[in-house]
Amino acid sequence: MKIVVTADTHLKETGKLPARLTSEFQTADLIIHAGDWKTADVYTELASYGDVKGVYGNIDGDDIRERLPAKQMLTIAGFKVGIVHGHGDKKTTERRAIESFADEHPDVIIFGHSHIPMLRYFKKQLLLNPGSPTNKRTVPYYSFALLEIGDDIHAELVFFSDKS
Numbered sequence: 658m659k660i661v662v663t664a665d666t667h668l669k670e671t672g673k674l675p676a677r678l679t680s681e682f683q684t685a686d687l688i689i690h691a692g693d694w695k696t697a698d699v700y701t702e703l704a705s706y707g708d709v710k711g712v713y714g715n716i717d718g719d720d721i722r723e724r725l726p727a728k729q730m731l732t733i734a735g736f737k738v739g740i741v742h743g744h745g746d747k748k749t750t751e752r753r754a755i756e757s758f759a760d761e762h763p764d765v766i767i768f769g770h771s772h773i774p775m776l777r778y779f780k781k782q783l784l785l786n787p788g789s790p791t792n793k794r795t796v797p798y799y800s801f802a803l804l805e806i807g808d809d810i811h812a813e814l815v816f817f818s819d820k821s
Contacts, residue, residue, distance in 0.1 A: 658733060659684060662802040664691035664742070664769025665714070665789035668699045675820040678790045678801050682706035687733075689804075691769035691787065692742030694721050714769060715744035728757055733806045739763035743770040743786075750786075755779060765810060774800040774814045785812055791820055 661681045666674065682688060688703050692714025700721070703709045712729050713721045728741040739758040743750040754768035765783045773796060774788030788800030798816035805811040 658686045660687045660804040661685040665693040677817040714742035737763040743768035
């Protein structure tokens with residue numbers, strides 16, 4: 658199963674999703690968004706490509722919060738995938754994401770909020786922050802992630818410089 662993972666799209670600030678991201682949606686089995694959609698229009702656009710799962714982030718209004726939970730657990734091909742935005746007080750975004758699923762023990766934890774792409778293991782959990790495809794802040798490239806789940810899990814970050 659090919660999953661495109663994104664977060665922190667902040668669409669109203671950028672106008673549209675980048676072609677590098679939307680081209681991957683064409684062949685995705687699932688799209689996961691880890692919050693800070695900014696507008697429900699992003700959900701509508703992603704849903705036009707296929708199945709969408711996700712959570713709301715700290716900047717999302719009631720239109721997103723009524724549609725999506727604060728955290729979500731999916732089971733895909735026998736693997737547990739947790740999704741959370743990662744915002745909150747104290748601790749790092751990564752630590753807050755890990756602690757959000759302390760009792761569920763997912764195989765993969767997907768989170769956003771920091772706009773800093775990250776792919777690493779913490780103990781036996783794969784931590785995946787796709788960064789942002791539209792608002793790179795202090796990192797040199799825009800980014801999203803590809804997650805392949807079948808007999809095992811393969812993840813990669815995709816970096817690009819042209820957000821048009």
